Amino acid sequence: MTQGKKETKKITETKGNAQYTKKSLLIKQVIGIFYKEGLKTIAELCEITNNSVPSLTSIMAELSEKGLVKNFGIGASKGGRKPTLYGLNPEAGYVVGIELSRKYTRVGLFNLHNEPIATISETLEGLNTNNNIFQGLKKQCDTLLKDNHIEESKVLGYGITIPGLIDIRKGISYSYPQFEDKPIKEKFAEIFDKPVFIEHDTKAMAVGESWFGLAKNKSNVLFINIGSGIGIGIIINGELYHGNSGFCGEFGHIPMNPDGELCYCGKIGCLETIASGTALVKKSQERISKGKNTIITRNVNNNIDKIKLKTIIDAAQSGDLFAIELLEEAGEYLAKGISILIHLFNPETIIIGGEMADAGNLITDPIQQKLNKYTMLRLKQDTSLKLSELKEKAGLMGTLPMVVHNVFELNQENGSLLI
Ligand SMILES: [Zn+2]
Structure with missing residues (x-):
């Protein structure tokens, strides 16, 4: 990109x-x-x-x-x-898509028709769990290629998505010290023999949605990635927006509650401290400790340290009132934030993706309801709120046009999305 x-x-x-x-x-x-x-x-x-x-x-x-x-x-x-x-x-050529996450790494292998030619390979090694992911990642990619009888010479390039703050002008990650303040690409160039292209994870998901998902053929779209954190990918006039230095889209760090909790970013009451997966897990643990009744306790064998966002979503989907209310609470604050986005951007579509999208209507219904309360009617009528259909594939799929466009030096004259 x-x-x-x-x-x-x-x-x-x-x-x-x-x-x-x-x-x-x-x-x-x-x-x-x-x-x-x-x-x-x-x-x-x-x-x-x-x-x-x-x-x-x-x-x-x-x-x-x-x-x-x-x-x-x-x-x-x-x-x-x-x-x-x-x-x-x-x-004629293959693209290796890599999603480097905080707690896992996923690698996909795709042909020039953007079709996966293997099951996505996933390891529980991530940027937060391993201080040197490079050799493990190289091995994971080599194994995937070997298992599918593809020589690295047939790989057009590697498209890698990374979370955190990435300065696109310098290509430097400010969130993960393992890149040693070097341009991220240089670190990967040391292990791969083919070109490497980097994009921020949520922005890559937005590109995936724009090419292959619900944002296809739409010009103004916001993609909201709700997982352990909350970020947005912004498509304006058919192009991915990066902001001045690449840091745009930090939706999770808009102040929502001045009397709220300290966020890891150093500020107080960020949206992420209230409505992210991490926040919901923390709230559920606190309330269960104080005696709240929920099937979550049984589902984690009384070990509340095992609660994950998925645990809460599963409980809500099986009708657990406590879990449903937690999602409703998150939905209210998300709606407050989303209404700000709608007023600022007037998007055609907002896509909810990331792990929270697995909650389905249990998260979109409360958001929709509160959007009626917080958003000007005319603007709200013009925006549709949808759940990602690409789901966990969005980021990996987003790496495909990024690699192909760069390798073949394609540009907007082709009628393609300029990324
Ligand atoms: Zn924050």
Whole structure:
């Protein structure tokens, strides 16, 4: 994304204009169209790119020869001979998507049609549980490639999502000392032989939703990631917004209660101290200790240290009043925060994702209800609130266009999301 954009710019500067011949631009455009829209006939490509049949026929032959494009058989006829369909060869290259989380690491392997070619590999090694995740991560990726008989030479790049504060201008993480104040990419370049692209976790989820989920073909969307923390990914006019230095979207740290609890960020009463998964777990533990009756106690065998957000959601879904009320309480504060977002951004859609999305209507109903209370009617009517359908896949899927766009140096001229 941003690092990639910088990289692209550098290449342009060093190689001069030679690489941007009319033909090379058309090739990029065609790759972008195939990647975003799937199979096309030469006639369709001529229409979209405003180029001639001989130019496109020659490019199809050249890209087919290289193995990047494939003939997918015969399409529907619009009268006359049935045309041949072309598209990217799904096996021409692979993307490894990596979600580095605080407590786990998930790795997915995808082909050029954005299809997963293996079950997502997950380890319980994360940025907070291991001070040196690099060698373990390398092993996890190598195993996934080996198990699926893919050589690293076929990998186009690695797309990595990371939580916390990332300065996109310097590429530096301010949340995890294991990157040693070096640009994050440099640390990964030491272990991988292919290009590495980094994005903040919630922003990558927003990109995933924008390409493959409920935000597809929508221009102004907010994605709210509610898990142990709370963050937002902002899509404005079809583009991912990073803010001045990449720190935008820290929704969880807006002040909500001046008399509230100390947040780990150093401020008092942040939304995260009231409505995040971490906050709900803490509240449930405190209230159970004071004698509240709930099936959660039985579900964790009386060991309240074992309570997780999932424990609370499961209990609520089985009808436990205590758990339902905890979610309602979170919903009220989330609605206060979301109403601020609606008034500021006037989004078409707000997508709730992250682990909290598993609560379904038990979290969206209280939010909707309180939005009626806190949001101007006209603005609220224009915004739909939805639960992510990509769920835990959103972040990994978001890495795919990031890698493909950067590797092929595609740009907005293709009608694709500029990221
Ligand atoms: Zn805070």
